[in-house]
Amino acid sequence: MTQSFKQGYAVIVGVGADLPVTIDDATAVANLLRNSSRCAYPTEQVRLLTAEEANATNILSALSWLADVTGKDDTVIVYFSGHGMETPDYYLMPYGYNLGNLQGTAILGSTFTQHLQAIQVQKLLVILDCCHAGGQAEAKGAIKSPLPPSAITQLGNSSGRVILASSRKDEVSWTGQPYSINAKKKYAARGFVHASIWLSSSFP
DSSP, rough: OOOOOOTEEEEEEEBBBBBBBBHHHHHHHHHOOOOOOTTOOOGGGEEEEEGGGSSHHHHHHHHHHHHHHHOTTTTEEEEEEEEEEEEEEEEEEEOOOTTTTTTHHHHHHHHHHHHTTTTTOOOEEEEEEEEHHHHOOOOOOOOOOOOOHHHHHTTTTTTEEEEEEEEEETTTOOSSSSSSSSGGHHHOOOOOOOHHHHHHOOOO
16 A cells, blocks of 8 residues: 655645636646655645635635644645736735735735744745736736745745745746646656655755
8 A cells, every 4th residue: 555645735726817727737736746656645635726716815724724734743835826926015816816906815925924934844845836927917016026025035044944936036937838737747747756755854
């Protein structure tokens, strides 16, 4: 019988809407983590939120769930695939965001960071696949951005916490074929398997 990685937990988000490929990418990541011959995370410990389910309330609730159910010996992956924006405040843009009401419909970067800080585990991997290329209406004074500055400041100083972003603020993050995870499945699989080895190993 295949042994599962019982210390592994994850919240995987693919917003969809004007970026439908993000749903495919998030689903591929969740399936890879649950795959018993790959990362072997218990199915019930991987929460997948896509399309309508990937709204701000559900995302923050899932992050709170991670904080509640995990302990210091557990490991966590948080994956978000969608838009990021600075106005100048940073926001992650979940399903159903409204540019006229970002505070009520999007996730403030500092709020996202606070939820990550509440997850008291030894190993936390945050992957932000936030494209700031086309497909999103422009808001006055807004800059598309892939990474919350507060996350870099707060989590970058912590041992065992890694943040991966698809691009820097001055770069674009391509989407669609041939750039999706499904189109590069073997490379994504290698990366996540290597990441799971790091997450399941002990620090020296």
